[in-house]
Amino acid sequence: MQDTLYIAELTSGVSSAANIEYHATIVKEKALKRFAIKLCNETIAKAINEEVSPFETLDYLEGSLLDVRKGINESNTERIGENTEVLYKHIEKLRKRDYSGFKKFGFRDLDAATGGMENGELVVVSAPEKSGKTTMLLQILMRNALDGVPSLLFSQEMSIRQIKIRYAVMQSGVDYVSFVNGRLSNEEWHKIYEVIEGWKNLPIFINENMYSILDIRADIQSQINVNKIGLVAVDYIQIILPPEKKRIMSRQEEVAMISRTLKTLAKENKVPVLALSQVNEDGKTRESRAIQHDLDKLITWEKNENKEGLSGFEVPLKIVQRMGSGSSGQVKLWYKTDTGTFGNINHTEPPIF
DSSP states (O other): OHHHHHHHHHHHTSOOGGGHHHHHHHHHHHHHHHHHHHHHHHHHHHHTOTTSOHHHHHHHHHHHHHHHHTTSSOOOOOOTTTTHHHHHHHHHHHHTTOOTTSBOOSOHHHHHHHOOBOTTOEEEEEEOTTSSHHHHHHHHHHHHHHTTOOEEEEESSSOHHHHHHHHHHHHHTOOHHHHHTTOOOHHHHHHHHHHHHTTTTOOEEEEOOOOBHHHHHHHHHHHHHHHOOOEEEEEOGGGOBOOGGGTTSOHHHHHHHHHHHHHHHHHHHTSOEEEEEEOOTTOOOHHHHHHHTTOSEEEEOOOOOSOTTOSEEEEEEEEEEOSTTOEEEEEEEEEETTTTEEEESSTTSOOOO
Protein backbone atom coordinates (compact mmCIF):
# COMPACT_ATOMS: atom_id res chain seq x y z
CA MET A 1 0.00 0.00 0.00
CA GLN A 2 2.84 2.34 0.87
CA ASP A 3 4.56 1.55 -2.44
CA THR A 4 1.39 2.50 -4.32
CA LEU A 5 1.12 5.82 -2.49
CA TYR A 6 4.80 6.56 -3.16
CA ILE A 7 4.36 5.97 -6.89
CA ALA A 8 1.27 8.19 -6.92
CA GLU A 9 3.25 10.96 -5.24
CA LEU A 10 5.99 10.65 -7.84
CA THR A 11 3.57 11.06 -10.75
CA SER A 12 1.89 14.04 -9.14
CA GLY A 13 5.27 15.75 -8.81
CA VAL A 14 5.99 15.54 -12.55
CA SER A 15 4.95 18.54 -14.65
CA SER A 16 2.12 17.88 -17.06
CA ALA A 17 2.73 18.14 -20.79
CA ALA A 18 -0.08 20.67 -20.80
CA ASN A 19 2.34 23.15 -19.18
CA ILE A 20 5.28 22.42 -21.45
CA GLU A 21 5.13 25.82 -23.18
CA TYR A 22 5.21 27.60 -19.81
CA HIS A 23 8.23 25.60 -18.65
CA ALA A 24 10.00 26.06 -21.99
CA THR A 25 9.60 29.81 -21.55
CA ILE A 26 11.22 29.59 -18.10
CA VAL A 27 14.16 27.61 -19.54
CA LYS A 28 14.60 30.18 -22.33
CA GLU A 29 14.50 33.11 -19.89
CA LYS A 30 17.10 31.46 -17.63
CA ALA A 31 19.31 30.88 -20.66
CA LEU A 32 18.99 34.55 -21.61
CA LYS A 33 20.01 35.56 -18.09
CA ARG A 34 23.06 33.28 -18.22
CA PHE A 35 23.97 34.75 -21.60
CA ALA A 36 23.62 38.28 -20.19
CA ILE A 37 25.84 37.44 -17.20
CA LYS A 38 28.47 35.94 -19.52
CA LEU A 39 28.28 38.99 -21.79
CA CYS A 40 28.74 41.38 -18.84
CA ASN A 41 31.80 39.46 -17.60
CA GLU A 42 33.38 39.40 -21.07
CA THR A 43 32.65 43.12 -21.59
CA ILE A 44 34.26 43.99 -18.25
CA ALA A 45 37.32 41.94 -19.20
CA LYS A 46 37.63 43.82 -22.49
CA ALA A 47 37.07 47.19 -20.79
CA ILE A 48 39.98 46.71 -18.37
CA ASN A 49 42.28 45.32 -21.06
CA GLU A 50 44.59 48.16 -22.12
CA GLU A 51 45.19 46.50 -25.50
CA VAL A 52 41.50 46.66 -26.46
CA SER A 53 40.15 50.05 -27.59
CA PRO A 54 36.87 51.32 -26.07
CA PHE A 55 35.34 51.40 -29.56
CA GLU A 56 36.08 47.72 -30.05
CA THR A 57 34.53 46.97 -26.66
CA LEU A 58 31.36 48.89 -27.59
CA ASP A 59 31.24 47.15 -30.97
CA TYR A 60 31.43 43.76 -29.25
CA LEU A 61 28.79 44.71 -26.65
CA GLU A 62 26.28 46.11 -29.14
CA GLY A 63 26.68 43.18 -31.52
CA SER A 64 26.20 40.69 -28.71
CA LEU A 65 23.13 42.53 -27.41
CA LEU A 66 21.51 42.01 -30.81
CA ASP A 67 21.93 38.27 -30.26
CA VAL A 68 20.29 38.57 -26.85
CA ARG A 69 17.29 40.37 -28.33
CA LYS A 70 16.89 37.72 -30.98
CA GLY A 71 16.69 35.02 -28.31
CA ILE A 72 20.12 33.37 -28.54
CA ASN A 73 20.79 32.00 -31.98
CA GLU A 74 17.18 31.74 -33.16
CA SER A 75 17.30 30.41 -36.70
CA ASN A 76 15.93 32.47 -39.58
CA THR A 77 16.43 29.57 -41.97
CA GLU A 78 13.35 28.48 -43.87
CA ARG A 79 12.68 25.70 -46.36
CA ILE A 80 11.91 27.17 -49.78
CA GLY A 81 8.47 25.54 -49.93
CA GLU A 82 7.33 26.89 -46.53
CA ASN A 83 5.13 29.96 -45.96
CA THR A 84 4.22 30.20 -49.63
CA GLU A 85 0.87 31.76 -48.66
CA VAL A 86 2.76 34.93 -47.66
CA LEU A 87 4.62 34.89 -50.98
CA TYR A 88 1.36 34.47 -52.94
CA LYS A 89 -0.14 37.49 -51.17
CA HIS A 90 2.95 39.58 -51.97
CA ILE A 91 2.93 38.55 -55.65
CA GLU A 92 -0.80 39.21 -55.91
CA LYS A 93 -0.30 42.74 -54.55
CA LEU A 94 2.41 43.38 -57.14
CA ARG A 95 0.21 41.97 -59.90
CA LYS A 96 -2.53 44.41 -58.94
CA ARG A 97 0.05 47.21 -58.57
CA ASP A 98 -0.99 47.51 -54.93
CA TYR A 99 1.95 49.18 -53.20
CA SER A 100 0.12 49.92 -49.95
CA GLY A 101 2.81 48.16 -47.90
CA PHE A 102 5.58 50.30 -49.43
CA LYS A 103 6.85 53.67 -48.20
CA LYS A 104 6.34 56.35 -50.84
CA PHE A 105 8.89 58.72 -52.38
CA GLY A 106 6.06 61.22 -52.73
CA PHE A 107 6.62 61.98 -56.41
CA ARG A 108 3.95 60.51 -58.68
CA ASP A 109 6.13 59.31 -61.58
CA LEU A 110 8.92 58.06 -59.31
CA ASP A 111 6.48 56.01 -57.23
CA ALA A 112 4.83 54.65 -60.38
CA ALA A 113 8.21 53.55 -61.77
CA THR A 114 9.49 51.91 -58.55
CA GLY A 115 6.47 51.11 -56.39
CA GLY A 116 8.15 53.01 -53.57
CA MET A 117 10.48 51.65 -50.88
CA GLU A 118 9.94 48.18 -49.47
CA ASN A 119 10.81 47.13 -45.94
CA GLY A 120 14.33 45.67 -45.84
CA GLU A 121 15.55 47.65 -48.86
CA LEU A 122 18.60 49.88 -49.07
CA VAL A 123 17.70 52.77 -51.39
CA VAL A 124 20.52 55.10 -52.45
CA VAL A 125 20.13 58.62 -53.87
CA SER A 126 23.40 59.42 -55.61
CA ALA A 127 24.36 62.67 -57.33
CA PRO A 128 27.18 65.24 -57.47
CA GLU A 129 27.73 67.79 -54.72
CA LYS A 130 25.13 70.59 -54.39
CA SER A 131 22.68 69.03 -56.81
CA GLY A 132 19.67 68.71 -54.47
CA LYS A 133 20.18 65.30 -52.81
CA THR A 134 19.47 66.51 -49.27
CA THR A 135 16.43 68.48 -50.44
CA MET A 136 14.95 65.35 -52.02
CA LEU A 137 15.66 63.31 -48.89
CA LEU A 138 13.96 65.88 -46.65
CA GLN A 139 10.91 65.98 -48.92
CA ILE A 140 10.62 62.17 -48.90
CA LEU A 141 10.82 62.09 -45.10
CA MET A 142 8.18 64.82 -44.75
CA ARG A 143 5.82 63.07 -47.15
CA ASN A 144 6.04 59.84 -45.15
CA ALA A 145 5.69 61.62 -41.81
CA LEU A 146 2.54 63.38 -43.06
CA ASP A 147 1.25 59.93 -44.06
CA GLY A 148 1.80 58.76 -40.48
CA VAL A 149 5.11 56.90 -40.96
CA PRO A 150 7.56 57.71 -38.10
CA SER A 151 10.85 58.60 -39.80
CA LEU A 152 14.39 58.82 -38.42
CA LEU A 153 17.06 61.03 -40.02
CA PHE A 154 20.79 60.80 -39.31
CA SER A 155 22.48 64.00 -40.44
CA GLN A 156 26.02 65.14 -39.90
CA GLU A 157 25.91 67.45 -42.90
CA MET A 158 23.29 69.78 -41.39
CA SER A 159 22.39 70.64 -37.81
CA ILE A 160 18.88 70.10 -36.46
CA ARG A 161 18.25 73.86 -36.58
CA GLN A 162 19.34 74.06 -40.24
CA ILE A 163 17.06 71.16 -41.12
CA LYS A 164 14.11 72.82 -39.40
CA ILE A 165 14.76 76.05 -41.29
CA ARG A 166 14.87 74.14 -44.59
CA TYR A 167 11.57 72.48 -43.76
CA ALA A 168 9.96 75.78 -42.74
CA VAL A 169 10.90 77.38 -46.07
CA MET A 170 9.93 74.35 -48.18
CA GLN A 171 6.55 73.84 -46.56
CA SER A 172 5.59 77.52 -46.49
CA GLY A 173 6.61 78.05 -50.12
CA VAL A 174 8.42 81.32 -49.46
CA ASP A 175 11.54 82.42 -51.31
CA TYR A 176 14.63 81.10 -49.51
CA VAL A 177 16.89 84.06 -50.28
CA SER A 178 14.23 86.51 -49.08
CA PHE A 179 13.83 84.46 -45.91
CA VAL A 180 17.57 84.50 -45.17
CA ASN A 181 17.74 88.24 -45.80
CA GLY A 182 14.69 88.87 -43.59
CA ARG A 183 12.72 90.40 -46.47
CA LEU A 184 9.45 88.50 -46.27
CA SER A 185 6.05 90.12 -46.01
CA ASN A 186 4.06 89.84 -42.78
CA GLU A 187 1.83 87.29 -44.48
CA GLU A 188 4.88 85.18 -45.44
CA TRP A 189 6.31 85.32 -41.90
CA HIS A 190 2.91 84.18 -40.65
CA LYS A 191 3.07 81.22 -43.04
CA ILE A 192 6.44 80.24 -41.54
CA TYR A 193 5.01 80.33 -38.01
CA GLU A 194 1.95 78.30 -39.05
CA VAL A 195 4.18 75.61 -40.57
CA ILE A 196 6.29 75.33 -37.42
CA GLU A 197 3.16 75.17 -35.25
CA GLY A 198 2.00 72.17 -37.29
CA TRP A 199 5.07 70.14 -36.37
CA LYS A 200 4.04 69.41 -32.78
CA ASN A 201 2.89 65.85 -33.44
CA LEU A 202 4.85 65.24 -36.64
CA PRO A 203 6.80 61.94 -36.36
CA ILE A 204 10.19 63.05 -37.73
CA PHE A 205 13.14 62.33 -35.45
CA ILE A 206 16.58 63.83 -36.17
CA ASN A 207 19.99 62.71 -34.88
CA GLU A 208 22.79 65.18 -35.65
CA ASN A 209 25.46 63.42 -33.55
CA MET A 210 26.00 60.24 -35.51
CA TYR A 211 29.67 59.74 -36.21
CA SER A 212 30.08 56.01 -36.78
CA ILE A 213 28.02 53.13 -38.09
CA LEU A 214 27.86 51.92 -34.45
CA ASP A 215 26.04 55.13 -33.44
CA ILE A 216 23.53 54.58 -36.23
CA ARG A 217 22.96 50.93 -35.38
CA ALA A 218 22.41 51.67 -31.68
CA ASP A 219 19.98 54.56 -32.29
CA ILE A 220 17.94 52.67 -34.88
CA GLN A 221 17.33 49.89 -32.37
CA SER A 222 16.39 52.39 -29.66
CA GLN A 223 14.11 54.52 -31.86
CA ILE A 224 12.30 51.52 -33.33
CA ASN A 225 11.52 50.29 -29.82
CA VAL A 226 10.43 53.71 -28.53
CA ASN A 227 8.95 55.50 -31.56
CA LYS A 228 8.09 52.61 -33.93
CA ILE A 229 10.27 54.01 -36.73
CA GLY A 230 9.14 52.96 -40.21
CA LEU A 231 11.74 54.73 -42.38
CA VAL A 232 15.43 55.48 -41.77
CA ALA A 233 17.45 58.07 -43.73
CA VAL A 234 21.20 58.77 -43.69
CA ASP A 235 22.91 61.94 -44.96
CA TYR A 236 25.34 60.71 -46.21
CA ILE A 237 27.24 57.38 -46.59
CA GLN A 238 30.77 58.70 -47.17
CA ILE A 239 30.70 60.82 -44.02
CA ILE A 240 30.05 57.84 -41.70
CA LEU A 241 33.01 56.39 -39.82
CA PRO A 242 33.57 52.63 -39.47
CA PRO A 243 34.19 51.02 -36.06
CA GLU A 244 37.58 51.96 -34.56
CA LYS A 245 39.08 48.54 -35.20
CA LYS A 246 38.14 48.72 -38.90
CA ARG A 247 39.88 52.04 -39.61
CA ILE A 248 43.03 50.37 -40.93
CA MET A 249 41.14 49.48 -44.12
CA SER A 250 41.23 51.51 -47.32
CA ARG A 251 38.48 54.09 -47.70
CA GLN A 252 36.90 51.98 -50.44
CA GLU A 253 36.74 49.00 -48.06
CA GLU A 254 35.35 51.21 -45.28
CA VAL A 255 32.55 52.55 -47.50
CA ALA A 256 31.75 49.02 -48.68
CA MET A 257 31.53 47.83 -45.07
CA ILE A 258 29.28 50.77 -44.11
CA SER A 259 26.88 50.25 -47.04
CA ARG A 260 26.78 46.51 -46.28
CA THR A 261 25.92 47.29 -42.65
CA LEU A 262 23.14 49.69 -43.71
CA LYS A 263 21.66 46.93 -45.87
CA THR A 264 21.87 44.51 -42.93
CA LEU A 265 20.16 47.03 -40.64
CA ALA A 266 17.33 47.44 -43.16
CA LYS A 267 16.77 43.68 -43.27
CA GLU A 268 17.12 43.10 -39.52
CA ASN A 269 14.76 45.91 -38.58
CA LYS A 270 12.34 45.45 -41.49
CA VAL A 271 12.41 49.10 -42.55
CA PRO A 272 13.65 50.83 -45.71
CA VAL A 273 16.97 52.64 -45.30
CA LEU A 274 17.29 55.66 -47.59
CA ALA A 275 20.91 56.83 -47.88
CA LEU A 276 22.58 59.65 -49.79
CA SER A 277 25.82 59.10 -51.65
CA GLN A 278 28.05 61.79 -53.11
CA VAL A 279 29.77 60.99 -56.40
CA ASN A 280 32.08 62.75 -58.79
CA GLU A 281 30.89 63.93 -62.19
CA ASP A 282 31.16 60.61 -64.00
CA GLY A 283 29.83 58.64 -61.00
CA LYS A 284 32.41 55.88 -61.45
CA THR A 285 34.60 56.13 -58.36
CA ARG A 286 35.62 52.99 -56.52
CA GLU A 287 33.54 54.06 -53.51
CA SER A 288 30.43 54.40 -55.69
CA ARG A 289 30.94 50.95 -57.16
CA ALA A 290 31.37 49.51 -53.66
CA ILE A 291 28.02 50.98 -52.57
CA GLN A 292 26.20 49.66 -55.64
CA HIS A 293 26.91 46.06 -54.58
CA ASP A 294 24.51 46.40 -51.62
CA LEU A 295 21.70 48.69 -52.77
CA ASP A 296 18.26 47.59 -53.97
CA LYS A 297 17.31 50.82 -55.73
CA LEU A 298 19.51 53.60 -57.06
CA ILE A 299 18.23 57.06 -58.00
CA THR A 300 20.78 59.30 -59.64
CA TRP A 301 21.07 62.38 -61.83
CA GLU A 302 23.68 64.70 -63.29
CA LYS A 303 24.38 68.15 -61.91
CA ASN A 304 22.35 70.85 -63.63
CA GLU A 305 24.48 73.68 -64.98
CA ASN A 306 23.63 77.18 -66.21
CA LYS A 307 20.13 77.26 -64.73
CA GLU A 308 20.45 80.61 -62.98
CA GLY A 309 17.61 83.06 -63.52
CA LEU A 310 15.06 80.35 -64.31
CA SER A 311 11.98 79.83 -62.13
CA GLY A 312 12.44 76.08 -62.50
CA PHE A 313 13.77 73.32 -64.73
CA GLU A 314 13.43 69.61 -65.47
CA VAL A 315 15.67 67.10 -63.70
CA PRO A 316 15.97 63.70 -65.47
CA LEU A 317 16.39 60.92 -62.88
CA LYS A 318 17.92 57.59 -63.76
CA ILE A 319 16.50 54.67 -61.75
CA VAL A 320 18.29 51.35 -61.32
CA GLN A 321 16.46 48.56 -59.52
CA ARG A 322 18.78 45.77 -58.49
CA MET A 323 17.03 42.50 -59.27
CA GLY A 324 19.53 40.07 -60.68
CA SER A 325 21.38 42.13 -63.28
CA GLY A 326 19.16 45.10 -62.49
CA SER A 327 16.57 47.00 -64.48
CA SER A 328 16.69 50.69 -65.23
CA GLY A 329 14.41 53.47 -66.33
CA GLN A 330 14.07 57.24 -66.27
CA VAL A 331 11.57 59.76 -64.92
CA LYS A 332 11.64 63.53 -64.75
CA LEU A 333 11.00 65.85 -61.82
CA TRP A 334 10.58 69.61 -61.74
CA TYR A 335 12.97 71.68 -59.61
CA LYS A 336 11.55 74.98 -58.33
CA THR A 337 14.42 77.41 -57.83
CA ASP A 338 12.86 79.93 -55.44
CA THR A 339 11.94 77.35 -52.78
CA GLY A 340 14.68 74.88 -53.75
CA THR A 341 12.29 71.93 -53.91
CA PHE A 342 11.43 69.09 -56.26
CA GLY A 343 7.94 68.48 -57.63
CA ASN A 344 6.11 66.44 -60.23
CA ILE A 345 6.95 67.31 -63.81
CA ASN A 346 3.53 68.94 -64.23
CA HIS A 347 4.70 71.83 -62.07
CA THR A 348 1.27 73.45 -62.02
CA GLU A 349 0.27 70.74 -59.52
CA PRO A 350 0.40 71.63 -55.81
CA PRO A 351 3.61 70.71 -53.92
CA ILE A 352 3.96 67.19 -52.56
CA PHE A 353 3.44 68.36 -48.97
